[in-house]
Amino acid sequence: MSIPTWLVALAVIPPFLIFAWYLVHARRDSRYLMLALLVALVYGMAIESLALHTTHDYDYADLWLMFGAPPDWVPYTIGVCWACLFYVVGRTSDALGLPWWQRPFFDGALAMTIDLMLDPVMSATRFTPNTVLPCMQETGPLSGGLELWVWCVPPDDPTPLFFSVPTANFLGWFTVITMLSFTVRAGRQWGKGETRGALHQAAMLVGLGVLAIGMDALVGQLSRIPGSSGPAAEWTALAVVVALPWLLILTQRRHLRFDTPFSWGRVAWPAYAYASWGVLFYAMGIAGASGLAGTLLMTAVIADGILLLLMPSLGTFRRRA
Numbered sequence: 001m002s003i004p005t006w007l008v009a010l011a012v013i014p015p016f017l018i019f020a021w022y023l024v025h026a027r028r029d030s031r032y033l034m035l036a037l038l039v040a041l042v043y044g045m046a047i048e049s050l051a052l053h054t055t056h057d058y059d060y061a062d063l064w065l066m067f068g069a070p071p072d073w074v075p076y077t078i079g080v081c082w083a084c085l086f087y088v089v090g091r092t093s094d095a096l097g098l099p100w101w102q103r104p105f106f107d108g109a110l111a112m113t114i115d116l117m118l119d120p121v122m123s124a125t126r127f128t129p130n131t132v133l134p135c136m137q138e139t140g141p142l143s144g145g146l147e148l149w150v151w152c153v154p155p156d157d158p159t160p161l162f163f164s165v166p167t168a169n170f171l172g173w174f175t176v177i178t179m180l181s182f183t184v185r186a187g188r189q190w191g192k193g194e195t196r197g198a199l200h201q202a203a204m205l206v207g208l209g210v211l212a213i214g215m216d217a218l219v220g221q222l223s224r225i226p227g228s229s230g231p232a233a234e235w236t237a238l239a240v241v242v243a244l245p246w247l248l249i250l251t252q253r254r255h256l257r258f259d260t261p262f263s264w265g266r267v268a269w270p271a272y273a274y275a276s277w278g279v280l281f282y283a284m285g286i287a288g289a290s291g292l293a294g295t296l297l298m299t300a301v302i303a304d305g306i307l308l309l310l311m312p313s314l315g316t317f318r319r320r321a
Contacts, residue, residue: 048074160234
């Protein structure tokens, strides 16, 4: 499958540039944060590689810089985007001033909210009863987005879809970002990570990343318990996670900071995501058969993510007005 060069460039070049920008800014804040950003990149690549080798639910197109061999290869830009998203959501919850143990839940929920826009635009789905071949090589019509990766879903599979993407994918995003955020923050809070030397910090963060992967696997096993999955359970879980950041804000509103000076640096990656992939959702008519209802739903998802990202600086905008 041939992806237009301009589309691959859009998926690869801006994330790498923004990631380099984030590394510089993270180092100015602390070495621990900079190393955590690098570990987040490796963590994202590891999660993707494990998923491709164990589930075979999707495959990536050739996005220039690839790890591994097809069909189970992973674009490096995906790991870079994982790291950028980890940085953005963490800096947002830090700026709000949530209690440290609540920040991982906010981080995971905000990451999932952003991904609710990204995946339907960037990926497509093929409904096929034959999953022997890699998804990219299967035959049959595609539905959904721009085919940078393709999901294989059996026609009789009861898995619920958000647009054309399995809802379990989004719940997985919540889990993996929450677990990494928790372990990295626990390393800072309980392991005194900020006071350690560079090698000690690196070793600690690698160990915490491995621990996060183990916790992800445990959650995955628990989700297979009878009664804990299925369409109703997945839609309910998705709704709860979408509402979670707002519940945390409402319950902690008297103690939060809404006057943090706005920083384009912090929101550079989501600004790129919304200005490119968000616009393409409307320009390419990706709402498809869902029509106006789908367009309004995606507009609400985008507005939700943007408002959460701006929340730490909401007071400064009001004063300017």
